[in-house]
Amino acid sequence: MASLLLMGVLALGVGTAGRYFVPSFSAPAEIFVQAAAPVVEEFTSSSPMQAVAEVAQGAAEMASAVMAPVPETISRIVELGEGRTFSRMLMDVGVPSNMAYASSRALGKVYDHRKLKAGEEFTLSITRLGQEETLDQLIFQPEPTKEISIVRLDTGAYEAVLKTTPLERQRFAARGKIKNSLFGAGEREGVPLAVMASLIRAYSHEVDFQRELRQGDTFEVLYDQPTAKDGTPVGQGVVVYAALSVGGKEKPLYRVTFGDGAVDYFDQKGRSIKRSLLRTPLDRVRVTSRYGMRRHPILGYSKMHKGVDFGARRGTPIFAAGSGVVEKAKYNGAYGRFILLRHNRRTQTAYAHMSRYAKGIHPGGRVKQGDVIGYVGTSGRSTGPHLHYEVRVDRKQVNPLSVSMPVGRILEGKVLREFKKGQKKIRKEFDALLEKRAEKQEKANNNAPLPPVKPAAATAQG
Known part of the structure; x- marks a missing residue:
């Protein structure tokens, strides 16, 4: 009888275990063998029902462990979405609200x-345990030289650490051909736009970009550029040497x-390229209307045009043609948004039809030559976005494209001799860097994977 009862208990135990374990094990019989010995021992001092319960409990504990x-x-x-806060971004991807807010405070x-x-972009490291997720670490790089990591401490609190990588200064050389604009030519050769902007400002004294x-x-340009550890350009580069070939004539x-x-910047003869006024107060423009008599596009009759109109895209920066004081910065009838600068006792420049003024521009404020003072627009009496530019001498408008502008500093004596020696060194360094760049590019091209071979087109068989 005892033997039959024992078999009944074991059979019941297996049935109970089977209900819970068959999905997890390919051979339930092994559980029966492992459970047999303890069941016999417990049965000797327990009632049949207690034995059944204990077997079921043991099976459940094993299931829980597995x-x-x-x-x-x-x-x-x-990625941080438009209009989203840092904490909301985290909660949107499943980070618990208490962790999101704690990370935000850190x-x-x-x-x-x-x-x-x-x-x-933010890189998150998360521990997932069942349905629960814990944010362990978050890393992002707000700037090429800065990295912020937010780490969860053993206490459950979060701590943020800001690491700054020191900049390296490297010297680069580039040469390119102009297709549509000087900016575009520089961009194709990998020159940072800030460097090209500096080059254009320097040549704005010497070159009329329109004509x-x-x-x-x-x-050509040789420039020093601060870079992050990974080579990313950071901040403003410095033009050391440049040359423009304009109509076959070199202008270094x-x-x-x-x-x-x-x-200051000097030509090869040691003469400063600075003039009292820039020849053109913005780049990437075209002359749409010159100084003199013209048929007015809105009024419909001939009228003396006492300035030059430069067509450009809305929002194109406008540079101060010379250093001076802001006399006016206000809406001025047909001129629209208007700025008048005084450069000396006799000379003024005027800028009209702007879309907006640059930050900090106000009457009485001082500007330096090349500073951005506003942005191209079509305010006032205007048929499209452009800058109307005037030069006034003794309060009378003169032709901005032909007005005589005095030359700046001229090097002489020992300083000039040192300058000419320096020219040779700079030129030698430029050629060496350009050759090195060409070799690097050729190597990259040779290592580039070949394009896939297209299968030959099938020909019709007669």
Whole structure:
């Protein structure tokens, strides 16, 4: 009888175990063998019902041990959406609200939330345990030289750490051919736009970009550029040497730093390229109307046009043609948004039809030559976006494209001799860097994978 009862208990135990374990094990019989010995021992001092309960409990404990969730580490890259806060971005991807808010508070101690931009990417390290997720670490790079990591401590609190990578200064050389604009030519050769902007400002004294620069002209530039550890350009580069080939005529310039810290650019003869006024107050433009008599596009009759109109896209920056004081910055009837600068006792420049003024521009404020003072628009009496530019001498308009402008500083004696020696060194360095760049490019081209071979077109058989 005892033997029959024992078999009944074991059979019941197996049935109970089977209900819970068959999905997880390919051979349930093994459980029966492992459970047999303890069941016999317990049966000797327990009632049949207690034995059944204990067998079922043991089976459940084994199931729990086998099916317990294992912690899993996952990585996610999330992007800050337009109009979303940092904490909301985290909650949108499943980070618990308490962790999202704690991380946000930690970030605020090392970085201003207002500087976060839509589109910035954040790398999240998350531990998942069953249905629960814990944010362990978050890393992002707000600037090429800055990395912020937010880490979860053992206490459950979050701590943010800001690491700054020191900049390296490297010297680069580039040469290119102009197709549509000087900016575009520089961009094709990998020159940072900020460097090209500096080059254009320097040549704005010497070159009329509207009448002189043509398709097929070439440029050269040697520049120093601060870079991050990964080679990303950071901040403003410095043009050391440049040359424009305009209609077959070379126009080189060299940067010179004087003992008192003053910096200027000179041509190959040692004459400063600076003039009292820029020839053109913005780049990437076309002359749409010159100084003199013309048929007015709105009024319909001939009228003296006392300035030059430069056609350009809305929002194109407008440079101060010379250093001076802002006399007017207001809406001025047909001129629209208007700025009048005084450069000396006799000379003024005027800028009209702007879409808006640059930050900090107000009557009485001082500007330096090349500073951005406003942006191209079509305010006032205007048929399209353009800059109306005037030069006034003794309060009378003169032709901006032909007005005589005095030359700046001229190098002489020992300083001139040192300058000419420096020219040769700069030229030698430029050629060496350009050759090195060409070799690097050729190597990259040779290592590039070949394009896939297209199968030959099938021919019809007769």
